[in-house]
Amino acid sequence: MANLPTIRWGIITTGLISSWFVDDLVLDRPDAKVKHIIQSIGTSNLEKGRKFVEQHCPNQNPQIYDSYDQVYNDAEVDIVYIGTPHAYHCRDSMQAIAAGKNVLCEKAFAMNAKQAREVFEAAKKKNVYVAEAMWLRHRPLYRKLQELLHQDKVIGDVTRVFADFASEIDISSLPPTSRYRDLALGAGSLLDIGVYPLTWLAVADEKDMEMPRIVASQSHEEGIEVTTSAILQYSSGRMGIASSTTKTKGSPGRIFAVIHGTKGHIEVSGDTPSIPESFTVWARQTDPGSPEKALFDKEQYESKTYEFPKVGRGFVWEADNTALDVLEGRKESSIVPWAMTVHMMEIMDEIRRQGGTVYPGE
Numbered sequence: 181m182a183n184l185p186t187i188r189w190g191i192i193t194t195g196l197i198s199s200w201f202v203d204d205l206v207l208d209r210p211d212a213k214v215k216h217i218i219q220s221i222g223t224s225n226l227e228k229g230r231k232f233v234e235q236h237c238p239n240q241n242p243q244i245y246d247s248y249d250q251v252y253n254d255a256e257v258d259i260v261y262i263g264t265p266h267a268y269h270c271r272d273s274m275q276a277i278a279a280g281k282n283v284l285c286e287k288a289f290a291m292n293a294k295q296a297r298e299v300f301e302a303a304k305k306k307n308v309y310v311a312e313a314m315w316l317r318h319r320p321l322y323r324k325l326q327e328l329l330h331q332d333k334v335i336g337d338v339t340r341v342f343a344d345f346a347s348e349i350d351i352s353s354l355p356p357t358s359r360y361r362d363l364a365l366g367a368g369s370l371l372d373i374g375v376y377p378l379t380w381l382a383v384a385d386e387k388d389m390e391m392p393r394i395v396a397s398q399s400h401e402e403g404i405e406v407t408t409s410a411i412l413q414y415s416s417g418r419m420g421i422a423s424s425t426t427k428t429k430g431s432p433g434r435i436f437a438v439i440h441g442t443k444g445h446i447e448v449s450g451d452t453p454s455i456p457e458s459f460t461v462w463a464r465q466t467d468p469g470s471p472e473k474a475l476f477d478k479e480q481y482e483s484k485t486y487e488f489p490k491v492g493r494g495f496v497w498e499a500d501n502t503a504l505d506v507l508e509g510r511k512e513s514s515i516v517p518w519a520m521t522v523h524m525m526e527i528m529d530e531i532r533r534q535g536g537t538v539y540p541g542e
């Protein structure tokens with residue numbers, strides 16, 4: 181640990197995701213690439229801040245501020261992590277950038293593509309680093325899958341991807357101020373969890389980020405979007421099918437994404453689409469001969485399962501990769517570049533346009 185490069189984080193909020201992220205930052209790991217210091221914490225309430233430190237980083241000694249601004253202006257902070265509700269991501273990123281800070285901001289990176297572009301434009305002008313905290317893309321499982329699909333072509337050319345994120349949240353039982361219930365905070369399944377199935381669909385993009393033709397539908401309760409179904413059709417003929425819902429409990433440990441190709445398919449499973457654990461490659465060994473055989477003859481496939489061990493809560497790769505980006509002077513993430521975030525936001529904008537989800541101020 182002694183010779184590792186060091187990065188000092190300013191953590192914005194003491195909410196759930198900040199607690200998970202900090203748990204991983206302070207994890208003692210033999211293979212850590214960076215030493216992570218929790219330099220300061222910004223919160224609405226000092227007492228919350230003290231409890232947060234006690235529970236999540238008791239061996240560090242961060243400065244606790246009762247405003248986010250003080251973190252942005254703390255000269256000892258190298259990078260700010262933003263864990264506010266969706267509707268504040270743009271505001272908070274812009275304020276941190278204005279103070280000259282590097283930023284890692286939670287998903288969904290902004291409310292729409294316009295806001296995302298504004299943030300990247302500001303980062304460019306200030307010459308600071310900004311990235312969307314799409315931790316899924318940093319996971320070794322996701323990266324191995326990309327390698328098998330695009331370099332090794334284990335299932336030939338990808339023809340379609342299905343992915344789903346289902347969770348059950350009884351919105352009516354939550355306080356009106358909950359980020360799951362308050363439209364002004366960016367409530368809705370697509371921005372919160374639908375972004376993961378779309379990221380699974382994107383595993384089929386090699387380098388190009390073609391804007392697909394989209395057919396989408398959404399449903400709402402109390403004005404909050406609770407189901408999204410979207411079909412993405414690419415010029416190559418590839419299709420993507422993505423869904424998210426807060427109305428149905430998912431099935432933990434089960435398959436949540438299937439990637440089909442000209443020579444086989446891959447099933448991806450785990451507790452949720454944000455916490456994948458393994459995938460199985462089903463590679464077709466022989467020509468099926470007939471359409472019926474192609475459908476029913478399992479023997480023509482050779483399968484191989486890839487398991488990935490859990491490390492902490494799964495944020496360690498995002499933390500290390502982001503820190504290395506900053507320490508090595510990059511302004512964009514090597515894993516989640518700006519164009520990728522804008523592309524995903526544009527897809528979500530179009531899904532919302534068709535589905536009828538509009539946020540205050542849009």
Ligand SMILES: NC(=O)C1=CN([C@@H]2O[C@H](COP(=O)(O)OP(=O)(O)OC[C@H]3O[C@@H](n4cnc5c(N)ncnc54)[C@H](OP(=O)(O)O)[C@@H]3O)[C@@H](O)[C@H]2O)C=CC1
Nearest residue numbers: 193194195196197198223224263264265266286287288372
């Ligand atoms: N990558 C992942 O797996 C996950 C990512 N997320 C993302 O993290 C972000 C936050 O989600 P989560 O941590 O679950 O949310 P929480 O409600 O648990 O925390 C949000 C925090 O934001 C601060 N905050 C500032 N203004 C408000 C406001 N008006 N209402 C509520 N909170 C406010 C509060 O912190 P304080 O009082 O300390 O200032 C609050 O604790 C979202 O973007 C979400 O999508 C969430 C869960 C998992």
Ligand SMILES: O=C1OC[C@@H](O)[C@H](O)[C@H]1O
Nearest residue numbers: 197287347372373452454
């Ligand atoms: O990113 C997330 O992943 C897990 C979900 O439960 C949570 O609502 C979401 O923000």
